[in-house]
Structures are given as C-alpha cells and as structure tokens.
Amino acid sequence: MDNGATSPLAARGAARLTAHFWMILGVIIVAFPVYYVFIASTHSVQTILRPPLPLLPGSEGYENYRGAFSGEIDRIGGVSLWRLLGNTTLIAMGIALGKIAISMASAYAIVFFKFPLRMACFWLIFITLMLPVEVRIQPTYKVMVDLGLIDTYAGLILPLIASATATLLFRQFFMTIPDELLEAARVDGAGPWRFFKDILWPLSLTNVAAIFVIQFIYGWTQYLWPLLVTNSNEMNTIVIALKKMISFADADTPWNLVMVTSVLAILPPILVVVLMQRWFVKGLVETEK
Template sequence: MAEGEMIGVKTRSRVIAHFLLVIGVIVVAFPIYYVFIASTHSIQTILRPPLPLLPGPELVENYGDAMTGGVGRIGGVGVGRLLWNTTVVALGIAFGKIVISMASAYAIVFFRFPLRMVCFWLIFITLMLPVEVRILPTYKVMVDLKLIDTYAGLILPLVASATGTLLFRQFFMTIPNELLEAARVDGAGPWRFFKDILLPLSLTNIAALFVILFIYGWTQYLWPLLVTNSNSMNTIVIALKKMISFADADTPWNLVMVTSMLAILPPILVVVLMQRWFVKGLVETEK
C-alpha cells in the first residue's frame, strides 16, 4: 500500500472515530441539557409540550426559589440544606471508608498476628452479602443507639469497605521489602512508616478510591430512606423522589429539574477535577 493511501486510511479512521465519539457525547449529554433547559422555564411551559430547546427567562427565579424558598412537597426544605446533607454524607462515607480500609490493609500486610488471613477472608466474604441482608439488624442498632435522623446514623453503617481493603492490600503488597527494612534501620516505628512512607505512596490510590466512594455516598437511596424521618435530614436523592407526585399537575416540575441539575453537578465536578488522579490511581492499582 502506498504511503498516500495509508495516510488516507488513517485520516478516514480518525474522522470516523471522532464522529462516533461526538455521537456518543450527544447521546449522553442531551438528557442533562434537556433537564437544564427545563429548569429555566415555568411549570406551565414544561407541562405544555414540546419544550423549547433554548434556556427560558425563569432561570434566576427557579434556582433562587429552590435554594432559599424551599420545596413544598418536602416540608419547605431548601435545596441548599439538601445539598449540605448529601455532601456531609458523601464526604463522611468516602473518608471513613478510606481510613478504615487503609488501616485494615496495613495491619493485614505489614503485621504478623494469629489468624491474620482469617481476618482478611472474613472481610472479603462480606462482599458476597447483599445490602438487604444487613439492613434490618443495622437499623435496629441505629434505633437502640438513638442515631435515627442524625449524620452519624447516615454515615457510620456505610463506612466499612471490603472493596477498599482489598484494593489497598493489593497495592501494599507491591511495596518492596527493602523499603520496610530501610525504615526499620532508620528507627521508624509502625506509625512513622505509615505516615512518612506508605501514605505519600498511596495518594493516587486514595484519590481514585475517593472518586468512587464519593459518588457511592452521593447516590445512596435505600439507607437514607430508612434512617431519616425528618425532611430537614433528607439527602437530595430522597428529596427528589418525594417531590414527584403521581399527578403531573401536583408536581413542581421546574423545581424538580432545578434540584436534579444541582444533584448532578457535585459528582461531575469531583470526576472532572480529579480525573487525572483517578486514572493514574487505577493504573497503578492494576500494576
């Protein structure tokens, strides 16, 4: 094949690849754009199809009403409060899982104690237990400890992570023994070795796991639904469900669309801002 023909084939392949990529982006992004457009129109416009494809004049009013005025179907709680609740829960779950996972993986890999591997396999086996199996006993514990309608009740039952422990264990096992021996020669104890050597080496893995766990905490539905009775303690996903009525006329669709947009933005920002660390952490974990 001549050089010119090869260049032509590569160019066509590149054009086709970019065309398919653009089509994929449009398919994924159009529903989000549609929700944004709906959030800028009045409820009358939304209920009278077809919906315009350009932003409407109600953007400032709709977002202002949702953030400060409160939503009637959830007791007048503003979206600002819902975002705060969900952020606290998502960050608490993410940081809690990372801390517990690192601590348990550190103990399993670098310490020698009786039944060490039995402990690891007991942690690993919990991956096979569906969440529904643990719901009732966990809820009973939260009731007994009077943690219903509290941030602790929303976060603590979800902070243990067998997946995080497994990922950190696999990474810690790639640490050369020579590094551990050098730390011992320098007089570094277990805490100093963890803080000064292991923690800096684990930053990319922590970042990758943080993105996954933050989104996991942000999108929680079943547990927050059970453990919250007060509208002021609802997460944004629970509030969205409560805002939607069986009758279209009874649903404030403009505020629903605003709440949906504000619920989408934080996870998107986390992924975009930490994309490089996320990919790097996954690649290093694979190695």
C-alpha cells in the same frame, strides 16, 4: 489488492471521520438527559408542561434558582435546599473519608504486623463483598432501630464505611512496598506511626485520591440506605428529597423547582468525576479488578 482507487491514507481519514460521527452521536445520547434537565431548570412551569421543550436555555433561570435557594423548596419539600446539599455533602464526605481511614488502617495491620488470626481477619473483611445491603434489608433495619441510629448522621454513614474493595486495594499496594524500606526505617528507629506518616502515606496519595473519587460518588448517589434509615425530611439526602417531590406529583408540581433540584443533585458528583478524571479512571480500573 485494490487498484489504488483509495490510498490507505485517505481510507484512514474517512474511517476517522466516521468514528467522529459515531462518537458525536454517542456523546449526544449520553449527555443529552443531563443537558436537557439543565435546560428545563431555566424555563417556567408553563413552558415545561407544554411539549416540546425548547433546546436552548430560557429566561427564567435566575428566578428559578433564586427561588429554590430562598425558601420555595422548603414550601414543597419541608426542608431547605441548603440543608439537602449540606446533608448529602456531609454523608458523601463522611463515607469517602471514613472508608479510606478504616480500610487503610486494616490493610496496614494485615500487611505490616504478624499476629494470630491475621488471615482470618482478612477473609472476614473480604466476605462482606458478598453481603450487600440489598440482600439483608429487613434485619439490618432492625439493628439500626435497636441501636437508635434511625434519622442520625451516624446511621447514614457508619454502616456504609466498611469496605472490602478499598481494603483489598490498599493491601495490594502495601505489599508492593519493598522490605528494604521498612528495614531501613526500623534501623533509623521509626515506629509504626512514623513509618506510616513519613513514608507510606506520601507514597499512597494517588491511591487515596482514586479511592476518594469512587467513594464520594458512591456516597452521593446512595438511595436504598437513606430510604431505610431516615424518616424526617430534615435528614433527607437530595436524591431522596427529589423522589419525594415527584411522588406527590400532580398538576401543581412546580416542575421548574424539581429541575433546579435535579441539576444540583447531579452537578457536584459530575464535577468531582470530571475534575479528578485521571484518578477516577485509575481508581475505577484498579479497584474493580
């Protein structure tokens, strides 16, 4: 026993204070790069190129953003910022909604129907977990060329919407639906569509929201796939466009515009994660287990 020099309460308070200290340090490290790029986007090229960069926003912010949206990105990247944001939004939404649609349909078929090869279909979908794009780059590219899907939205979206994890999650969830519910619905004369629309869909909404957040981020942050299947600047996602901007980097690179583009590439997915945090955390912890 210590001789009461510090009461348990005071010790706990001190521990909490240290905890706050470490968390603030952690948050600074974690959030700093994002904050820093935002700061850089509000300064002129000259200021950015002369280190160290001020830690507070500069006065060029309005100019930089207005310029970026009204033609300056076209000049350096060959494609407008609007188009890049539009492409990326379309791809991210297409992938997220596409995954939800086809994996819900598959899980519905596997759980609520009985047919030959039912489990074989399930395993066929499940095993795709072990075949990420990264391990079959070249042959997949060849398939895309043969099907004429290079530089198309279909090519950017379709191959990425197969989802073993989403199918697994929906299957797991559908299996928790009590038999009595289905029996009752069938007694009332409900067919598969009515049962899905009136009973299953409303019950699935939280799961759908959770999967949507995870897959929207997945779609927005794609890199290798768009790199493989796009050649034209018009079809670039904002991430690929940024990479192109900095790889031609020389003394004339308009770093202020690169910074504006970075901020716009980071902001939408961060907003989705932060605003839909509750579903995001649930989705993350449940889909990955």
